Structure formats: structure tokens, C-alpha cells
Amino acid sequence: MVLCMQSKNYYIKQIKTTYFFAALAAFLIGIAIYVFYRNIDNLVLFRYFPKPSFLASLSLLHGTDTIGGYLFVFTLPHGLWCISGLFVIRAIWLHNTKWRAIYGVIFIIVVSSLEISQLSENRPGTFDILDLSSYFISAFLESIVFNIFVKRRIIK
Secondary structure, three states: OHHHHHHHHHHHHHHHHHHHHHHHHHHHHHHHHHHHHOOHHHOOHHHHOOOOHHHHHOOOOOOOOOHHHHHHHHHHHHHHHHHHHHHHHHHHOOOOHHHHHHHHHHHHHHHHHHHHHHHOOOOOOOOOHHHHHHHHHHHHHHHHHHHHHHHHHHHO
């Protein structure tokens, strides 16, 4: 019985570690899309920190004419950052569904509010309904990943 509990605890630790690495990967891929495919001169970050000079040489293109390209360049990074945050929340509160749900909802409300606040002239950025959609799609996909690949293995 003790061996079974130890192996289950080890498996839970593996799941949490995998979630953290997946969160880091999603976050970094979102940043890479921004750096390589967007005009980063307007990023809010560079209002507070100096822009490294090497970033200008990394840019591949600054826009696209196709719907798929638009979604990749302008919407996917937001969805990746959202799913990254949800992965971290899932990893921290893997067994505590009540707190995981509370913090997950708070997280979605905060990122959605940040996007909606771009409608105001006081907040830099451009509001995009597709960014809002990407947050909710990310939350839905995260729950599917958990229910299909993780939940069944934890219950066993």
C-alpha cells in the first residue's frame, strides 16, 4: 500500500512538473511569435525598459494578408499566454478543484479585463475580440487536455 501511494505521489509530481514546463513553453512561444513576427516598437514593455538593439534584426515580417496568418501573428500569442497561466494554476491546485476553479475564473476575468480596458484611451493597445475569444478557447482547451490526458490517470 505504501509503495502504491509513493508511486502515485511520484506520478502527481511528474504531472505538476509537466504542467510547469508546458506553461513555460507556451509562454516562450508566445513571446517568440511577438519578437519574430510583430512590430515590437509599440510594445508597452519598451516604454519602461530600453529595447535591446538586436531585436530589430530578428524580425521576419510585420503583418500578414491571410486570415490564418493574422490569427497566428496577432491572436495566438494571447491564447498561448492565457493557457500558460491556466497551466500554472492547474499545476498548483491540481487536487483542489474548488481553489483551482476560483483562481482560474479570476485569471480569465483579469486577462479579459485587461483586453477590454484597451477600449479606453488611457490603456495602450488595440482591443481585439479575437484576443478575448482566444482566452476562452484556451480555457476550454486546457480543460479538455486535463480531462482526457490527466484526470483519468490520477483517478486510477
